[in-house]
Amino acid sequence: MTASVVAADLMHSFGRGAAQTRVLHRLSVEFWPGEVTLVMGASGSGKSTLLAALGGLLRPDAGQVSVSGTMLWSLTARALERFRYQHCGYIFQGFNLFPALTALEQVALPLRFGGELKARAQARAEAALAEVGLSACAQLRPSELSGGEKQRVAIARALVTQPRVLFADEPTSALDSSNGERVVALLQDIAHLHGTTVIVVTHDPQLMCHAERVLQLRNGVIHQDQRMAPAVRSPLTGEAA
């Protein structure tokens, strides 16, 4: 199997001169489809910076990222946007849902912005909501959803464009532990079902049992790369699917 996301010699620092902090230092790493990879490390170790560079959101000072064979940082800004729209999905700590929209409208929105017809967008959004187990909540607004449900709506919104790679930065840190596990288990199901490459930044060791692989980031490089034994599936997974 070939790696779907390949980072080579990533360098990145913030600030200038004496105040300069080096965050990524000649970091190379590969990610495979159908797997959940956790990126862990101390606060300030550069996890978010790495994820943004991998996801085409932050141009590294040096190095390349290739996603499905495309060199991200050789693309023009417009081409990079198009590439992200076609291949990448993002999930963040805050759920970032519009208070005015129902769950169904939130999920259909990426397609609507992409120029999809209303009826088709709605049908695909319904399918994505069903996949995260929220068909019953389609007409509810964020104020009527629990935290875990909101994050699952956000996941459905990331899924609806059928991305090859899902980037998640601390997707569970606003949730309690059972909701957090359930969200990561859901991401793992998605990885297995669609062959999606899922990269999750987290500092919660409890999530390790829902991942194929755990990376430890330290001093700007991958300090430890650990394969997890196929875990006993949590009963929660069945519910979420």
Place this chain on the structure above:
Amino acid sequence: MSLARTILLFEWRRFLPALLSVTFAGVLMLVQLGLLVGMFGTVTVLADSTAASVWITAPATQSLDQSAEIPASLAALVRANADITRTETLRVRDGSWRSASGTTLPVTVVGISPSASALSCPAPLKQWLCALLATPNTVVVDRSEANKLDTTTAGMAEINGHRVRVVGLSQGLRSIGTTYVFTSQQTLRGLLDREGDDVGLVTFVLAELRKGAEPATVVNDLLTLLPPKTAKAWTRVQLSQQSQRWWLEESGVGAGFLFSTVLGLLIAVVITSQTLRGVVLSQLREYATFRAIGVPAARLGAVIVEQAAWIGAGGGVLMLLLVALVAQLAQHFYVPFALSGLGIAVAMAVGLLTAVCSGLLALRELYRLQPAELLR
């Protein structure tokens, strides 16, 4: 429903200040404009309310209310034009009014031909008041001036020391420049002290055109016919517009209006763009999520601009309602207030433009947005 409208309707309270600021800037502009046009429109009420489509004045006339006298014999000369069917003279003189209870006031006495079919009979007097003026020593004043003149129907008063009787009150013949008192030419002659001076002199010669004749063409013909040092010909509309322009420029009110309108619009732009900016900022993370998945900033910007346009349109409608109310009030209190469809259309367009510009200003936040910064 579009995202823009969904957000707008769901969070209408947040957008309300923007809507109201557009509304009030528009109302401010239209009410000022209405008062201004209404006020200066009254300067030419004498011309606007008569049926004569061509007017002859003294050559240096800048405004209807400041016209020197011309020879009455010009009427015969004017009649030489084949398109002119009828002429009449109109005489306007200053006088001093003294009411029965002693209130004194300078007035402008207008001497017309006392007949309902007369060219010089203003439309509001046509029905029956013009004919009543055939009785010697009778006058008509406007209802809105009756208080100031301290008189009423059948009231007695003196003009230049001669007794006159008010036979009726007109409606719609108020002028900000002066207080008009309408009477017959014959009565007017009796009111003037030094009669010898003005035999054969009048203020205006009015002409009626054959049906189908073009006033502008006739005026051009008359301009070559009339001795330029003695008289000048105008269409009624030309004379009216020139007089209003003169007042607007001479009084400085025009500049004041422009200044306060621009100020009002600036304030509206600031409030509207700040309101929209606040709404955008409060949803910046949501917008950032869509920037992350590769939705171009322009697409997201279109949402903001659409919201701004709705605010402009809503503000415009609210503005119309308020201005209609103001117009009703003005009419009720005899305050001259006039608005043209053009003025209203311009105000609506300016309101919409204000809102859209504010929306464009608020876009800065979207274009500055770095998803990586915001979503870490």
